[in-house]
Amino acid sequence: MRELLGATNEEEEPIPLDLEDAEYLLRKVIAVRNTGKEVSFDYYSNGNVAVWIWRKDSKEKRYIDKSFDFYLYEKGRVAETSREVYNECIKYLEQLAGEEDDN
Numbered sequence: 001m002r003e004l005l006g007a008t009n010e011e012e013e014p015i016p017l018d019l020e021d022a023e024y025l026l027r028k029v030i031a032v033r034n035t036g037k038e039v040s041f042d043y044y045s046n047g048n049v050a051v052w053i054w055r056k057d058s059k060e061k062r063y064i065d066k067s068f069d070f071y072l073y074e075k076g077r078v079a080e081t082s083r084e085v086y087n088e089c090i091k092y093l094e095q096l097a098g099e100e101d102d103n
Helices: 019-033 076-097
Strands: 039-043 048-056 062-071
Touching (some): 019 039, 019 048, 048 076
Antiparallel strands (some): 048 062
């Protein structure tokens, strides 16, 4: 009966990250850069996306403070993990840009 109503026991496939997600990420990176903070964003041909947030020490030496790596267009567990890392990255960038939600 459940099948007739459209219910299944199959888990839904995680939605992979795509170019819209990459564009949204780029907007967040730009927002952080507009505050004067240093952020690097790389997109590789294999779908890997890397984001680095840089800091300077008291001697003005640069080092990576935080980094995020995830993949576009992956399926299954990799898509799920990539989505989790992407969401964490977006949240962190919003905090750096002063866009965090007070809810």
